[in-house]
Amino acid sequence: MIHFIGAGPGDPELMTMKGRRLIDEADVIIYAGSLVNPEVLKGAKPGAEIRDSAYMNLDEVMEVMVGAARKGLRVARVHTGDPAIYGAIREQIDRLEEAGIECEVVPGVSSFLATAAVLKKEYTLPGVSQTVIVTRMEGRTPVPEKEKLLDLARHNASMAIFLSVGFMEEMCETLIAGGYPPDTPVAVVYKATWPEQKIVAGSLSDIAAKVKAENIEKTALTVVGGFLGDEYDLSKLYDRNFTTGYRKGEGSA
Secondary structure, three states, X not given: OEEEEEOEOOOHHHOOHHXXXXXXXXXXXXXXXXXXXXXXXXXOOOOOEEEEHHHOOHHHHHHHHHHHHHOOOOEEEEEOEOOOOOOOOHHHHHHHHHOOOOEEEEOOOOHHHHHHHHHOOOOOOOOOOOOEEEEEOXXXXXXXXXXXXXXXXXXXXXXXXXXXXXXXXXXXXXXXHHOOOOOOEEEEEEOOOOOOOEEEEEEOOOHHHHHHHOOOOOOEEEEEOHHHOOOOOOOHHHOOOOOOOOXXXXXXX
8 A cells, every 4th residue: 555645844743643653654655855854754663665756756756666565565655745736646646556556645734724824824814815826837847828827816816826936026027917916915934834934024026035135945935915914804704793504693583
């Protein structure tokens, strides 16, 4: 059995109990060393084979996983955050299925959720935004034509932009051209929940210069939108005058 495990954003305590147990029980561990905090592997049992996939291509990863599974060994394939977001797990799962090998995916805490947590913000702020767009800038790897950042920006939704901190000036110019006002608040969080975490706050008009001054070039997430501001509506969920399926609003017949 192959277990794809979301190791969370960095803090070892922000991994699921199931993920932790499966790593500790694994005979073979393949982890994304460029992003996964090695602290999450500290419970690995003596003699476990540990491989860093940052130095491996897909064929090499599959050779190790398939070979181990056919020997009846337990394999933990450890990805950063939640493996469903920019985890490149589908191509691995398809090959495992072709080889007749079972697998399961154990979810984790994505860095875009950890970023909201360390900022103490809510993406779906009432009266501001009820939509969250998770995306990235187009770099060496293209994005589908209908998902260009310029087009997504017109919604003015809360946005979490991955893998793009190295293009800050271009990103901000694109978002403004797409419809976000220049004074739209922005936060860049470097290694959310890690000991070396940094938070840089600003607006679309000045965040690029602030990030450059902090020498942040990778391993950071950019979040954009009015949800970072201070104006919003109160939730109807806890409004004393609003009737729900569990309680009647005050003054209701």
